[in-house]
Amino acid sequence: MIWVEEVESLPRQGLESIQLKRLQGLVERVYATVAPYREKMVAAGIKPEDIRSLDDLKLLPFTTKDDLRDNYPFGLFTVPLEEVIRVHASSGTTGKPTVVGYTENDIDLWASVMSRCLAMAGVTRGDMVHNAYGYGLFTGGLGAHYGIEALGATVIPVSGGNSKRQVTIMRDFGSTVLLSTPSYALNLADALADVGVSTDELKLRVGIHGAEPWSENMREEVERKLGIKAVDIYGLSEIIGPGVAMECLHSDRGMHILEDHFLPEVVDPETLEPLPYGEAGELVFTTLTKEAFPLIRYRTKDISKLYAEPCGCGRTLIRMEKVMGRTDDMLIIRGVNVFPSQVEHVLMGIEGVEPHYQIEVNREGTMDTMSVLVEVSEDIFSDEIRVLEGLSKQIQADVKDMLGVTCKVKLVEPRSIARSEGKAQRVVDNRKI
Amino acid sequence: MRVEQIAVFLENKSGRLAEITRILAEHQVNIRALSVADTADFGILRLIVDKVEEAKKALRAGGFTVGKTNVVAVEVSDNIGGLAHVLAAVNEIGLNVEYMYAFVNKSSENAVLIFRFDNMDKAIERLQQKGFVLLSGEQICSL
Known part of the structure; x- marks a missing residue:
């Protein structure tokens, strides 16, 4: 109607x-x-x-x-x-x-x-x-x-x-x-x-x-x-x-x-x-x-x-x-506009990844680097190194695909990403600009 | 014949292994065998314990990501060539070892080899055919 x-x-x-x-x-x-x-x-x-x-x-x-x-x-x-x-x-x-x-x-x-x-x-x-x-x-x-x-x-x-x-x-x-x-x-x-x-x-x-x-x-x-x-x-x-x-x-x-x-x-x-x-x-x-x-x-x-x-x-x-x-959340990394939500879309697109993540931006020399920290839930955990490394690589490739930015993926333990009032802090920008 | 193994995700920071063992001790869980696989960024701790469910529950409550996998435990005599025989048997039919670790049993002359194969069913069938001694979880814990 x-x-x-x-x-x-x-x-x-x-x-x-x-x-x-x-x-x-x-x-x-x-x-x-x-x-x-x-x-x-x-x-x-x-x-x-x-x-x-x-x-x-x-x-x-x-x-x-x-x-x-x-x-x-x-x-x-x-x-x-x-x-x-x-x-x-x-x-x-x-x-x-x-x-x-x-x-x-x-x-x-x-x-x-x-x-x-x-x-x-x-x-x-x-x-x-x-x-x-x-x-x-x-x-x-x-x-x-x-x-x-x-x-x-x-x-x-x-x-x-x-x-x-x-x-x-x-x-x-x-x-x-x-x-x-x-x-x-x-x-x-x-x-x-x-x-x-x-x-x-x-x-x-x-x-x-x-x-x-x-x-x-x-x-x-x-x-x-x-x-x-x-x-x-x-x-x-x-x-x-x-x-x-x-x-x-x-x-x-x-x-x-x-x-x-x-x-x-x-x-x-x-x-x-x-x-x-x-x-x-x-x-x-x-x-x-x-x-x-x-x-x-x-x-x-x-x-x-x-x-x-x-x-x-x-x-x-x-x-x-x-x-x-x-x-307000937008990051500019090596000239590319990056929204945390785009990273979230990537993570959701990978089966089983619940998006408890954090984006960490650092400046090494004159280069900006982006790391994506992903909490390893039981859904994505495997006892085989090969599987977890494959997951990291896939996230990295998909982020590169979607944003055109190469990131480093770090798998971290559950609840290791700081939360305030139950909400995860999505971005940590350590660059001193 | 499969043995339940628990696996725990370890971030590469100090004190994590100590924390896990502390939790297990506190809950009266005995570790029979363990191995740590690690990369530059993270590690995976694999454990054979006497009380699988208690250990899982306690570690989860402690904030760890815990998984449960089936592995196969093969008892071989603690002599030269013990492992080679096992590997030859599975290799002949094209099976791969995802990972393995071993411990020597103090009360006998035997070694226990823990395997994860890419095809567990085939591997177990093959090992049994070839006459290897496969142990159950209880057997490992009572050694």
Whole structure:
């Protein structure tokens, strides 16, 4: 089922002309109403009328998280506060939180994009949707909530926490769809066992998981433990919250971006030059239709790729790959951009290797060297040297294949890679530059 | 006739072997035979012990990666040519030795050779045909 077929299956040309019109309107509006945007455009020598094609997007200055901090809390809003009917804020792990605002139209837009995302996962009016994203300043809970209602499905606004009670509710209410972070889905799976509820007693069919990075291994685990199909959703509060991109049930490569509202680019995080489809770089979004808090070329720091190939579902919306990491984690080794997640992909591709790994970068003389430390689990352990050396060589060859960088592979004992709060530290950069 | 051997992954850093033997001693596990295979970066410790499951459990709890493999134990007289006879028998049918180690039994005149072959079934069949004495795990531990 396609929720808004006339938009989502538009020939590219039609979609692009909608995007251009909206982009031009947006640029005119922010130029006229938001001083920080106008100042940046003036400094770059750009006027709204210079945007004649979608290609001219690249003329516009980027917006970064720092811009949001500098204008904390409401400095980048384009409408008077009387027109803002809701605010959300990010947790702000470093410094001030990021505050976002919504007009009434923005809330409707959000509900609409979110409901389209739900439809991509096959959710319909008949579904009982268990919304375990946190309700509050975080955009996850309320963003999903309005989308579920807009679709006409039944929402259980259960929010996060108290997993045992959630399991009982899931069983008694007959929840068919689960919305949660992937780690919370696994938490619920464990709670099933604690409460003594088997998956046969549940009606769960599909899980929609996002708001944190998760691997294909984790997806398999969620699917196996809950007996569901698990799909990926992407969003960030700056852009709108959940509802920016969604994996449909047919997709073999990532999530459809709701491009009629969110215009995507992928740029090289170093040079900031736009990259062609299929190349990994930093995701950049321009919100085409948001009123209170639009963003132009917002650098997400998320690493992904865009794919223009048509999808089996019939949507013409381009797709973004599952987020592969953050630009903050990017390493440059002998001139090559390396993301820890790429190494993780390699390790996952080698049967049995659970990715407890660490990348160690050193400088020997003038040469950068990269070592990949891999914890030897019982799945990959062998009592034969030949087998373990073969594994090292395979990892080395696959890393070289994928990244073009030669690395040294060190097999290490389990739990020897330092973890903080249960999470492994993925990169140790010993270079003194 | 197979013997259970445990193998432990060893990172190349000081004190690991000492830690393993300490754990085994603490759990009253007796080591009957062992060998260490090593490369520049890591090593593999292979052990024949009297209490396989206890040893595995204790080492796992101590944070080690532990595997269990079947090996074959051949008892030969502690004379010149003892090992050569065994190797000749398996070599004739094209079998390979992945690794081996040996110990001499103090209470008799015999040596015990521990083998891992690339094809264990064939190797065992061949050795039995040729009349070699294969030992069970209990037999090794009661020597």
